Amino acid sequence: MTPKILALYLPQYFPFRENDEWWGKGFTEWTNVGKAKPLWKGHYQPKVPADLGYYDLRVPEVREQQAELARKAGVTGFLYWHYWFGNGKRLMERVFHEVLETGKPDLPFALAWANHSWDKKDWEGGRLHDIMLMEQTYPGEEDARQHFEFLLKAFKDERYIKVDGCPFLYIFKPDEVPSTYLRWFRQWAQEAGFKDLYLVANVWGKNTLEHYQAMGYQAVVENNMLDLLQTKYSQMPKYKEFLYRAYRRCSQALSGKSRGAMNYREFASKVITDECKNRYVIPEIFPNWDHSPRSGRAATAIFYNEDPDSFYEMSCDALKAIKDKPSEEQIIILKSWNEWGEGNYMEPDMRYGHGYIEALRKAVDKFK
Template sequence: MQSNIKPVAYYLPQYHPIPENDYWWGKGFTEWTNVTKAKPLFKGHYQPRYPADLGYYDLRVPEVREEQATMAKENGVYGFCYYHYWFGDGKQLLEKPFNEVVESGKPDFPFMLCWANQTWKGVWFGDFQNQVLAKQEYPGIDDYTNHFSSLLPAFKDNRYIKIDGKPVFQVYQPLDLPDSKVFARVFNDLAKDNGFPGIYLLACNVPIYWEPEPNGFHGVISYLFHSFRFREKNTVFKEGSFLGKVEWKWNNFLEGKAIERRKKPKVYKYEKVVTKISKWPKMNFDYYPMVVPDWDNSPRAGNSSMILHGSTPDKWKIHFHNAVNYINNTSPADKFIFIKSWNEWAEGNYLEPDQRWGTAYLKAMKSCL
């Protein structure tokens, strides 16, 4: 394997019950609840999906986390990027699996964090009342300080992925921050106060006109898949123009409502979509490709879902190979390729083995390395 290529897979910690999910969706709810109730919505629709090697696991079980890391490592995944939910004033959700990874020192597998700074709405979990379940708040500098302090044990862990000694930390929605420069300054200063050279901040979901450096960030992870999901079908104005910026905010505002209005799934050919989202631009800052093995969120959203139809290991291999070529012909601070995702089963978006393909997606990726 080319040791300079570093595939990092997003990791969803949703597979264990928590009191909030018990209250919202019923006792014992986890991501598997939606996965198991999925039904095919048209001829040839691959649903439901059944896990293979790892089964319907519970992430409170350390042996499960060890098996995931072993499987990932054997097939060329460099590390996991755990989704991290901090809603403000110390409120967290789904934090237990990652906290146990840090506290136990196991598995021995690199990791980083992505702050999924979004309000949780019912629309994302199958309830189309669009009610707010957990609101994302930004109380101010003191909260940024407390947030950093809660992350410090992870940042100090030898497994935490760093660039030039700086912990790599992602923010999913930087545009939602009241002032990204203030947030970045606080995190960077606190990192230095705790013996690091600083913090390396990555933006996940930003429009093309957004530049990281003026906003206190170091780099950007490809926004092209998000752009396709929420904007591409209705884009009128050129990205980067004044009206394009207005349209971005307007479409973002309407995002949830547009999903609610849909009466049948939007179905696209996988190969056409990944060809489109593989046109990664060459930027004058650190820019990292993001690749998608598959997408089908009908277990959550039913007829209001979006489905990439026809993904196969061979088509995924082409998509991933294009990312390898891109990263080998650019010069970011490190050669990360971000994979969405390791285990988002209710979005049909995973590398873990299922009963149809087994480990074929993992092996296809490994062959590119």
């Protein structure tokens, strides 16, 4: 068994013009990571990188080191976040451009279209006064064609990840992409010589697999990590839900934990559901989640008591869920490789070292 483990990859670790204008000269993701503070006693912040340090992704050697660590972990390839806002407007394109143009690192990859607007978020004010920085738009066929021509150059790279010959394309907000765009992309891919595209919808909430397949997606990613607490409530009798909510409020008051704090060890076993056994449902695993470097006490969800052993069990659950699928479709999404500002990263830090890398490798080796 050789599952495809695809790790989402954030390129926001170098200064660029728009960030300088919006946040101040030299701003990168490390700015938020470095200034983070613990919100309660025992809260693991700030998170400090170990082997790679506070790297700059303009440096090719860093990207090679990341690829080496990914191979060590059993990661098949990176899913580079790709920002196309319409009419050719992109952000943070330098990293992937260099990966594509140089042929390095020699690690498989695919693209994940982060099709969302960028806002300056008013965390302390309850998001009532967010300011639009860059709007996501879908201007029409000329824009779609221009976007596809860029995608096609990537699809033709021998490193590009394909499923049964179809280039893999992950879409962050699948309901917002006009159906015409998906139809054009698939048609143009076929005209370029591919069987089709393997379009993957990142899914929250209640919409069904059938809903997305009707739109033109081949598969969905079950992204439920921020819904785990609400799911637990929904499965309880009302009196138990009332008691559990009261217990959480008391615990938070005594410990100082934020309202959305969740015990990673408690919920890790709930992440992979029976739905993930469906051929067209891709499981998603995550080493942790903690948005507080960006949003402080307004963070709606923070996992604590994270540890590589619990992540290993989650990874094993995901591998079990996909083992009976066709070999080409044995896919797991890893969220994420390097989202330090959201606390989900595999790269070594000062607390766990290579713990998460070794945990995933152990799970992969077990199921080979």
